[in-house]
Amino acid sequence: MCADTPDYRSTVFLPETEFPMRAGLPAREPEWLARWERIGIYDRLRETAADRKPFILHDGPPYANGHLHIGHALNKTIKDMIVRSHQMMGRDARYVPGWDCHGLPIEWKIEEQYRAKGLNKDEVDVVAFRQECRKFAEGWIDIQREEFKRLGITGKWDDPYVTMDYHAEAVIAAEFQKFLMNGTLYQGSKPVMWSPVEKTALAEAEVEYHDKESFTIWVKFKVAEPADSALAGAHVVIWTTTPWTMPSNKAVVYGKDISYGLYEVTDTPEQCWAAKGDRYLLADNLAADVMSRARLEEGMYRRIRDVPVSELEGIKLSHPLAGAEGANGEWDDLRDFRAADFVTDTEGTGFVHCAPSHGMEEYELYRDLGMLTQVITYNVMDDGSFRTDLPFFGGKMILKPNGKEGDANKAVIDKLAEVGGLLARGKIKHSYPHSWRSKAPVIYRNTPQWFAAIDVKLDDGMGQYGDTIRSRALTSIDELVTFTPQSGRNRLFSMIEARPDWVLSRQRAWGVPLTCFVKKGAKPTDEGFLLRDDEVNARIIAAFEKNGADVWYTEGFKEEMLKGRADPEAYVQVFDVLDVWFDSGSTHAFVLRDRADGTPDSIADVYMEGTDQHRGWFHSSMLQGCATLGRAPYRQVVTHGFTLDEKGLKMSKSLGNTIVPEEVVKQYGADILRLWVAQTDFTVDQRIGPEILKGVADSYRRLRNTLRFMLGNLSGWSEAEAVAPHEMPELERWVLHRLAELDGQVRAGYAAYDFQGVFQKLFQFCTVDLSAFYFDIRKDALYCDGADSPRRRAARTVLDMLFHRLTTWLAPILVFTMEDVWLSRFPSEDDSVHLQDMPATPEGWLDADLAAKWARIRSVRRAVTAALEVQRTAKVIGASLEAAPVVHVADAEVARLLHGVDFADLCITSAIAVTTDPAPQEAFRLPEVPGVGVVFETAEGEKCERCWRILPDVGAHKHPGTCGRCNAVLG
Incomplete structure (x- = not known):
């Protein structure tokens, strides 16, 4: 600038805003949280939206037993985006957070505390123990509530639902009693997944699969009858990965359509359990593999002949331990030998050993034959040990108390080898069920449990979608529920289509008891085995409402409940507790149905959880709802994947790759964590780590700069400046066209839970269409045009329209930042962007040409x-x-x-x-x-000292060093 040229900087409309370039989110976000709590924003929304159509996302309850992990943050943030977006699109979007409080994880924690004090849980009063569990859960609810709120999650935090509340326990018991009264509840003794470490039955939802190295053995069963059979003396060979089940063997089965052959050993190497002349029955497809396992090479055996399946009919086998010295006749009975549909020739030997007490397929085979009494054993105790009087193996442990391999498998293998019952042995690494709590392997064990029959016909007046729990569930999936992603439909459908009856009982103390009584001395199949009395049920529920489920365990409770209705001495009180999945599956009743902010039909608009909940909460809620409502308790199921590290590995403390939400919030702020959620495709597994978070923070900075430019150039704006769209230049009308396009896309994206799509479109718009194009072009007009310039007024009108749309479109994602943006323009003691709706955008703004x-x-x-x-x-x-x-x-x-x-x-x-x-x-x-x-x-030309354009007319005007436009503005 020449010395004699005036300084024109004060004449330029430079942006003015107190909205800082640096966000300072970790320090500032708690201020907004306190503000929202002070103005009661959630309750104010309920008041102002009272006449709107409700939208209810029902919260799948997290477990109250530890600090939040990154999966919790992902889950709750997605839910929050769903709730906030539907609220701002015109619904009354209610969200009542909840907690699961009963169950084994909490019980274990209290047991650990007791052991540290030298106390035995079984010697402590059960009510006192349950009170300790309740207190433990209460403490973690308070901690998790604050951690969730710190993430910016909106909801009824001052009145959440808690499964251990007295009313909740009463309703859970009442929902159980519906199973009691409609005939679906029964007691059965069948193989269930059993945790020897935790000493309780487990449901499929409580099991996860991990690789496990198991013993594997090939065992010989001699053909014993008929004695004149051409196969007499030959051996049927079976293969199993659970040697400990051999003492409970009751049969061997074969396949109807498998090609079998009789094979003879012609030569043997050293250290081989086969002997020259031995004859083995094997599936032809598997014979070579079996022989190689027995160390028999080609040339050491020959195939004698075909063995048609018809020749196998009527044969009886002897157990390899039959007649063993010291066995006391335990295994001397001949073993059944018959065809079964589940036998294949894809692995093993083509024959399957049956221990119906430890295998569901075998159990069902003999149940359907009416032969359970002949084949069920009770050799395995609660702790996974063999009964003490079992010959050779009494007291041997399948698993140690710490979940490690016990001595049972080795003892069985050694004994089978000793009596000549083994052909081969080895080890195999395979996927095996483990308890998701203790991480220890589980076993299948026959034990009396309480079940809900899912194929029993119901005459309850709710048969619109089917007359059994299963049929109602499958119809609900096909006709009543939509899935995001669609693959969730197939997953849930196939699980329910193939699932067995629901195991409702657990042999623990901390939970809602199975509130029923059974007749002393009666069998489960006897008429009147279960007491079904509406008045007794009502008394129990009233007692639970008043004092909680603990009263079930108080002295004299049975007598009080049965007084005048049944002889207390004639009935036994059941003390098993309900599967915690029944608790959470019943939440629709005490949250959706019973609360004022619920819905009378008990049907939620959406359930949203991780993909593991297809066998968990989605599943149990479906079964429970179909039994008590006649249909699914939800209209939509939204599923997210798991969170992995940056390399795609599962997070674990041992790998040191865990990301803790609290640490991310401390470093970056909750909005960065929320933005990470919005930028991922949550329907599949997501990755997170330091480098990914840096990228998210960079995207945030770019977006923040766009918002800051918008705020700065709206300084001093008033409605008097507004220009009607039809009077705007084409460039402004093009921006309005883009806004109209985006309005439809944003609303459709939020409605479809496509937060990634919503954010990508908005980010692209802000950084490419606005910052790199429209703002870049209009800087000159905004800074240098006259205050009343039609072009500048049109640009500021568009900025105002952009402001109202971008802040509300982005508010469900960046809850803190959009509040900051809103209050920077509209400072108020009780206003908030989250009290706004997304403004209507006229379709007339669309202009395709x-x-x-x-x-x-x-x-x-x-x-x-x-x-x-x-x-x-x-x-x-x-x-x-x-x-x-x-x-x-x-x-x-x-x-x-x-x-x-x-x-x-x-x-x-x-x-x-x-x-x-x-x-x-x-x-x-x-x-x-x-x-x-x-x-x-x-x-x-020369450079204009005001707008910096280089033009031929600069210097030819009244105001030195200016172009014609700037000279006119200066007057």
């Missing part, structure tokens, strides 16, 4: 800006205003469009020439913009 025109203009502009960037990189120019390029356009129609706009203004050059002349060889060309060549030229 205008959009097509500007798409062609922007395409040519990209070629121009790329050409100028080459010159800037080469330091030929420092800024684009130093240029006056010549643009050669092959398409005359495109040239006409460019002549119809101020193309120099759009390209931020001081001048520009557009021609249809052929582009010279040296012209810059951009491959993706064919037919356009740019020849660089420098601008002619």
